Amino acid sequence: MSLGNQQDIIIVGGGPVGLWTASQIKLLNPQLNILILEKHENYKRSHFAFLEANSFELMAEHPNLMDLKNRLQSDKKIKTSELEETLFELCNQLGVQIIKGFPVECGKEIEANFPGVQLIIGADGAHSTIRKTVCSGLLESEIFKYSNHFHTLMEVKYQAIGETKPMDMINIGYPLMKHIGVVVNEIIGKQNESGNSPITLQFFVNENIGESIKNATFKNPIQFHSMKETLPNQIRAIIEFWLAARFQYYAEKHVESSVTITSTKLGSYASRYYVRNFGTKAIYCLVGDAAFGMPFFRSLNNGLLCATILAQCVVKHFEGKDYQFAFSLEGVVNSLVGGTKQFLGLSNIPYEGEHISQPLIKYASYAMNLEESQLKIARAKSIGLKxxxxxxxxxxxxxxxVNKLRPEQLEEVRTAIGIFSSEDDREMYDDIVEDGFVLVEKL
Ligand SMILES: Cc1cc2nc3c(=O)[nH]c(=O)nc-3n(C[C@H](O)[C@H](O)[C@H](O)COP(=O)(O)OP(=O)(O)OC[C@H]3O[C@@H](n4cnc5c(N)ncnc54)[C@H](O)[C@@H]3O)c2cc1C
Incomplete structure (x- = not known):
């Protein structure tokens, strides 16, 4: 199959980072021909992400992106699908070609199908196919510079009926956490057109609990109400207690069928290389989750920062010029620290190959130093959480x-549980959470 010879750049993966990279390159140089190959026909994910407005630092400006940035200044929460739709629309406006329903098997397949391509960018997420090509020749165990698991996150999502409020964490949330034995974070969305408010409850659970629901992925979540009987009792207890407290203190009712559970391992990983060339015309780059991933809601932010720099470096690469960092303290520091560490042999070199230009080397160094500094921050946050x-x-x-649930509060929450559950369930939950952390940890 030969689909043409017109593309200068092919981006594998039309997720937020792939679309961002494409639009940034086009804004800087509209002459470059860019094709995005996306595996799925439609965007299916709709989780919330926290995006800092400063992750848009140094971006090539466009009114749509400025609107997005301004919106994030007042509310950092954004649905992945909303971000993807906004960027998809922008890419279309700018003349980026996008083929959906095109799962790429490996980088060499692209080189064969698109013989004119000069740059292949892997923006194909955490399970990147292009990363395998970029790291080919390495042992399986060498593909990642490191891969750590910090915490296990159980997310419970549902639609609350009508408007709702975040829980008062000092007077109710924290005492309740002690009672159920799990640290919890709430994300309360705005009321949508159907009158419901999307809620995400994040439970930082122990590894045993995470293991018992490890197949509950975003693509295949557990439906809480219909699958309740099959779930481990401590998971049922934790969720029912929290939902009951929200009902008791905020009169919050929810759409029963909307409650889903997923489990995610929060960890960090980094690809051995970010830029590679195998002596052929095409140079490979990795960006976004394909390059590295960090826990605690930083990966998308890091992905956009890297993609902005990658776009600038790519344009310089095609112009045949060197790349000077525009003044951003982070960029300049990253570049200096990275260069010095590589010179002293303190860091691995994140690129390999003969035809890699100075701008692409600078991109690789920038990405590696952002990754290393973010890893330190992630470790510190993990220690904080522990x-x-x-x-x-x-x-x-x-x-x-002093700040424990008062007996009357406990009774109120127990009564609220009784509205959704049988008396047997309620007693079983009481037994499980009777001694809070101690008992839950033992189970
Ligand atoms: C529940 C949850 C909450 C999160 N919250 C935050 C947060 O608050 N803040 C934050 O910064 N980050 C957050 N993240 C991380 C963030 O969602 C990711 O970092 C971000 O989606 C990465 O974007 P990406 O474009 O690199 O990869 P992806 O979003 O994974 O996109 C990759 C794209 O490539 C496509 N693809 C994959 N393989 C192929 C192939 N072989 N051929 C063609 N196409 C392919 C996929 O279909 C997909 O469209 C969260 C993640 C999760 C799961």
């Missing part, structure tokens, strides 16, 4: 604690 979990655990069992 300390909070331990502190909560200790304060759940010491006799002198």
């Amino acid at each position: 300390t909070f979990q331990t502190w909560t655990k200790i304060s759940a069992i010491v006799p002198w604690q």
